[in-house]
Amino acid sequence: METIIQVENVVKSFNQGSKKVEVLEGINLTVQENQLIALRGRSGSGKTTLLNLLGALDKPTSGDIYFKDKHLNKLSEKQRSEIRRTEMGFVFQSYGLVPLMSVEENVEFGLRIAGVPRSEWQENIEESLELVGLTKRKKHRPFELSGGEQQRVAIARAVAVKPKLILADEPTAELDSKMAFRIIHAFQELVKRTSTTIIMTTHDPGILEILDHVYTLEDKKIAYQKKENII
Numbered sequence: 001m002e003t004i005i006q007v008e009n010v011v012k013s014f015n016q017g018s019k020k021v022e023v024l025e026g027i028n029l030t031v032q033e034n035q036l037i038a039l040r041g042r043s044g045s046g047k048t049t050l051l052n053l054l055g056a057l058d059k060p061t062s063g064d065i066y067f068k069d070k071h072l073n074k075l076s077e078k079q080r081s082e083i084r085r086t087e088m089g090f091v092f093q094s095y096g097l098v099p100l101m102s103v104e105e106n107v108e109f110g111l112r113i114a115g116v117p118r119s120e121w122q123e124n125i126e127e128s129l130e131l132v133g134l135t136k137r138k139k140h141r142p143f144e145l146s147g148g149e150q151q152r153v154a155i156a157r158a159v160a161v162k163p164k165l166i167l168a169d170e171p172t173a174e175l176d177s178k179m180a181f182r183i184i185h186a187f188q189e190l191v192k193r194t195s196t197t198i199i200m201t202t203h204d205p206g207i208l209e210i211l212d213h214v215y216t217l218e219d220k221k222i223a224y225q226k227k228e229n230i231i
């Protein structure tokens with residue numbers, strides 16, 4: 001099994017006014033490919049901060065993060081952006097959809113910038129829109145959709161690329177529970193069928209219960225949660 005993410009002694013602090021606030025302190029984490037991982041923790045515990053570091057959107061104050069064999073902190077901004085574009089998918093709270101593009105064009109745009117061969121676009125678009133239940137809305141533009149539907153477009157856009165790593169910040173937050181489980185099952189299928197790894201944050205006890213790998217951020221540290229202690 002290939003290690004996709006290796007985090008070693010990562011510390012992250014922010015300057016808030018004249019104060020330096022430490023959010024993460026000595027984080028160590030190894031993630032293998034083909035895993036679906038949930039990250040939980042109370043509001044403000046640093047979940048988004050950690051996802052930003054794993055996705056090379058931000059740099060740790062100290063410590064090392066490796067994506068496959070690449071030391072993320074040592075890469076140039078251009079190299080980091082190239083990795084984000086071609087090997088990672090993001091489902092973040094501001095969905096980053098292009099307002100002038102329809103649902104299917106937004107997904108297609110994701111495939112284009114990730115460098116997926118054009119011959120695969122149509123099938124990937126159809127498959128990913130079907131997964132999130134938006135086939136019938138594919139001609140609509142984001143402003144015609146609800147928050148939950150926009151969230152599902154962002155999920156389809158990430159899933160369509162089948163990247164090495166998907167980072168998803170509360171991807172099911174705005175969905176009803178039936179749709180939330182549908183998305184989680186789609187994630188489970190994706191990690192089973194392709195070499196994708198998914199790291200998602202969630203507070204939802206029903207979702208935490210069905211996932212095999214749950215990590216908790218608490219007191220600036222991360223801990224692996226044994227299945228029987230999750231809820």
Ligand SMILES: Nc1ncnc2c1ncn2[C@@H]1O[C@H](COP(=O)(O)OP(=O)(O)OP(=O)(O)O)[C@@H](O)[C@H]1O
Nearest residue numbers: 014015016023041042043044045046047048049050
């Ligand atoms: N750019 C920043 N500058 C200053 N402080 C920041 C910055 N980003 C995050 N923080 C602080 O870091 C802490 C952790 O924030 P983060 O968003 O990672 O938490 P979270 O666990 O994702 O919370 P939530 O569940 O509410 O989304 C918070 O106290 C926040 O104010």
